[in-house]
Amino acid sequence: MRKEKQIALILGLFLLFSSQVASAASDNWRNLTPTEKDRVLENYQRWQRLPQQDKEHLRDEWNRWQRLPKDERERIKERYDQQRRDRRRD
Amino acid sequence: MKNGMPLQSACKEFEEDLVLYYYGETSKDECSRIGAHITACVRCRGFLDDLRRLLPQMARSEELPQSFWDNYYRETVAKLAQQDERKHWWRTLIPPMKIWMVPAFGTVAMAVLVIGLLFGKGNLSSFMLRPAEKIPHEILADENQLQFFESMDLLESLTKLEAQDEQPKPEAVNTQSSRQRLQSGIA
Numbered sequence: 633m634r635k636e637k638q639i640a641l642i643l644g645l646f647l648l649f650s651s652q653v654a655s656a657a658s659d660n661w662r663n664l665t666p667t668e669k670d671r672v673l674e675n676y677q678r679w680q681r682l683p684q685q686d687k688e689h690l691r692d693e694w695n696r697w698q699r700l701p702k703d704e705r706e707r708i709k710e711r712y713d714q715q716r717r718d719r720r721r722d
Numbered sequence: 723m724k725n726g727m728p729l730q731s732a733c734k735e736f737e738e739d740l741v742l743y744y745y746g747e748t749s750k751d752e753c754s755r756i757g758a759h760i761t762a763c764v765r766c767r768g769f770l771d772d773l774r775r776l777l778p779q780m781a782r783s784e785e786l787p788q789s790f791w792d793n794y795y796r797e798t799v800a801k802l803a804q805q806d807e808r809k810h811w812w813r814t815l816i817p818p819m820k821i822w823m824v825p826a827f828g829t830v831a832m833a834v835l836v837i838g839l840l841f842g843k844g845n846l847s848s849f850m851l852r853p854a855e856k857i858p859h860e861i862l863a864d865e866n867q868l869q870f871f872e873s874m875d876l877l878e879s880l881t882k883l884e885a886q887d888e889q890p891k892p893e894a895v896n897t898q899s900s901r902q903r904l905q906s907g908i909a
Contacts, residue, residue: 644845661857668872675874676861693877694870708883712876 732769733759740766744773 664672679687697705732740736759742748743756760767876883880900 658862660865669778671875672861672871673857675871676858679871679874690874690877691871693880694873697873697877697880704887708880708887711875711877711883711886712879 730765730768730772732766733763736763736766737769740770741773744770744777 661669661672679690682690700708738757739748739752739756744752748756760770861871870877
């Protein structure tokens with residue numbers, strides 16, 4: 633009986649944790665603007681069509697990006713946004 | 723003295739049948755087969771005799787007075803009531819309700835919760851006006867995935883952006899060269 637309770641407790645905690653993770657992602661999605669949402673969906677569709685090696689390369693880049701120091705990431709992000717704005721203006 | 727003796731052993735294949743035979747739970751054929759065996763087998767006959775001697779003693783129960791059963795009944799009822807009370811202790815916190823009020827209260831609570839969530843997130847209009855978005859599960863699997871797809875464009879040009887970041891800015895180059903020119907002029 634005690635074992636069953638422990639299993640139920642562990643399962644409950646796992647469900648709670650996974651629902652929290654899903655809920656956080658869902659909240660982040662809701663907080664995106666419609667343009668950002670469209671961009672994410674486009675990127676996702678593009679991702680699905682990419683060849684495997686490109687996918688792996690992007691995953692590696694993502695891991696590298698996450699390991700970069702915060703200030704460097706901010707600088708690069710700023711530069712990227714600037715270039716995008718410039719391209720749009722042209 | 724004989725009462726303390728263990729049961730005599732019977733033939734293995736007849737042991738169970740002999741117990742059934744004792745209780746009269748064998749078919750007619752079985753009964754005659756066992757009967758024929760007993761007349762021939764001393765061990766099985768001894769086993770059956772032991773059964774006849776011992777089983778009635780084991781089954782004999784003590785006659786209990788009516789007052790015992792009355793007390794037993796009262797105690798059981800009291801224990802059940804106690805257990806029932808322990809199980810529904812929370813009911814004492816809520817005033818007694820009519821049976822139809824429970825589902826009604828539940829429905830109202832759910833409605834309040836849904837409306838509260840929609841208003842709280844400020845998404846009521848988008849919920850009402852926009853058709854349900856079909857977001858692939860892969861995107862919403864976790865926060866990391868969403869960020870990945872959000873910054874996929876950036877990742878594609880990450881190496882280029884890093885290279886640009888390492889190059890000195892044009893203004894910085896100009897300032898440096900003019901400073902050098904100035905220094906050489908002074909020299």
